[in-house]
Amino acid sequence: MALRTVCTTVLRTGTDLGVSKTRSFVTTALLCRRVPPPNPIPNEDIDTTNLESLEKYRSYTSYFKEAEKAKNRAVWWKTYRKHVEGADPEHGADRVDIGLPYCRPSRIKEVKERRQVMKDNKRNVELERASRLRTLKIPLDRVQETWEKSSGPFHIMRLADHYGVFKDLFPKAYFLPQVTLRISYGQENSGQVFYGNQLTPAEPPPPQISFEAEQDSLWTVLLTSPDEHLQHNEAEYIHWLVGNIPGSAVQKGEELCHYLPPVPARGTGFHRYIYILFKQEGAINFQEDVWPSPCRSLVDRTFKTVEFYRRHQDHMTPAGLAFFQCQWDESVTKTFHDTLNMREPVFEFIRPPVYHPPQVKYPHRQPLRYLDRYRDGKEHTYGIY
Numbered sequence: 001m002a003l004r005t006v007c008t009t010v011l012r013t014g015t016d017l018g019v020s021k022t023r024s025f026v027t028t029a030l031l032c033r034r035v036p037p038p039n040p041i042p043n044e045d046i047d048t049t050n051l052e053s054l055e056k057y058r059s060y061t062s063y064f065k066e067a068e069k070a071k072n073r074a075v076w077w078k079t080y081r082k083h084v085e086g087a088d089p090e091h092g093a094d095r096v097d098i099g100l101p102y103c104r105p106s107r108i109k110e111v112k113e114r115r116q117v118m119k120d121n122k123r124n125v126e127l128e129r130a131s132r133l134r135t136l137k138i139p140l141d142r143v144q145e146t147w148e149k150s151s152g153p154f155h156i157m158r159l160a161d162h163y164g165v166f167k168d169l170f171p172k173a174y175f176l177p178q179v180t181l182r183i184s185y186g187q188e189n190s191g192q193v194f195y196g197n198q199l200t201p202a203e204p205p206p207p208q209i210s211f212e213a214e215q216d217s218l219w220t221v222l223l224t225s226p227d228e229h230l231q232h233n234e235a236e237y238i239h240w241l242v243g244n245i246p247g248s249a250v251q252k253g254e255e256l257c258h259y260l261p262p263v264p265a266r267g268t269g270f271h272r273y274i275y276i277l278f279k280q281e282g283a284i285n286f287q288e289d290v291w292p293s294p295c296r297s298l299v300d301r302t303f304k305t306v307e308f309y310r311r312h313q314d315h316m317t318p319a320g321l322a323f324f325q326c327q328w329d330e331s332v333t334k335t336f337h338d339t340l341n342m343r344e345p346v347f348e349f350i351r352p353p354v355y356h357p358p359q360v361k362y363p364h365r366q367p368l369r370y371l372d373r374y375r376d377g378k379e380h381t382y383g384i385y
Helices: 060-072 076-087 107-123 125-132 140-149 152-162 165-169 305-312 330-339 370-374
Strands: 182-184 195-198 208-210 218-225 236-246 254-257 271-280 316-326
Touching: 107 125, 140 152, 152 165, 152 195, 152 316, 165 271, 218 305, 236 271, 271 305, 305 316
Parallel strands: 195 316
Antiparallel strands: 182 208, 218 236, 218 271, 236 254, 271 316
């Protein structure tokens, strides 16, 4: 969640900047002989050269009984699973669905519609001729629309799981993003937010957001980053929050926290920026969630999505999701200096000095330029060896 580095050098003033709970990673490779398993491995006693001699089950019932006995039998290769479950009690635990209820369409109806479409396409002479001459053009807009209404939400949910969105924002919970969020920075397609694509922090704010909604419905849009916080591992920085949005008119909503461009610190790689769309059951009083305008302090922007949702979980439900990634560029320095009025934190890797073994008076089987690595000079020659 927070910035994790191997070795960091931070330029800071005051207590607002800094990285706590930094972690060091050390890997050690050990070369050893292969250790034999403590007991025979599964099916090792079976003679693969004479499979006809094996006992036949004759029926599924007998096979099922033998399978249940083998499943409940204590064997040594099941100890790793017990070790993982003991070290992490939440390993494999079921998560709670906090999203909108999903109504799966009738499979019979889908098959009938698909067969009818195939019949109509076979009867269409112009379509058959274009397909035969390889001049058939597929409307990508219709393909995109069909994907969004069928398997799109499930694919987005899998991507969110892959990028750790639910794990970091909603621990032990998830939701199916049934409402498609269309977010774009500028007029070009290069600035459009999808599901993990890379953008630059220099994109002009604020973004243009659109989604399908009824006129009398109310919504909330949240933009947060779980990777930016400089002090706490489990905290986030809120970048934008708009509540009580009538329909899809985001500009008419109640801006609780004004927009802050992405500020990924230099030397920390890519950061995730996540948009979440909540559907409200009615108007909500957001007096506890109003930030000062303008909010120019990162400390005041400390935020936790799960706590915000717990306060209003009886009146709102997550319905849409979109996120992108970006890393440091020169615009981030300007945002730190002009908008946040603070010095920019810089994280750099401190390379350790090159190790040379003690010099030997009579080097054996060494290159002719052996002594060059021990001479003082501006040009390093250790890379030659």
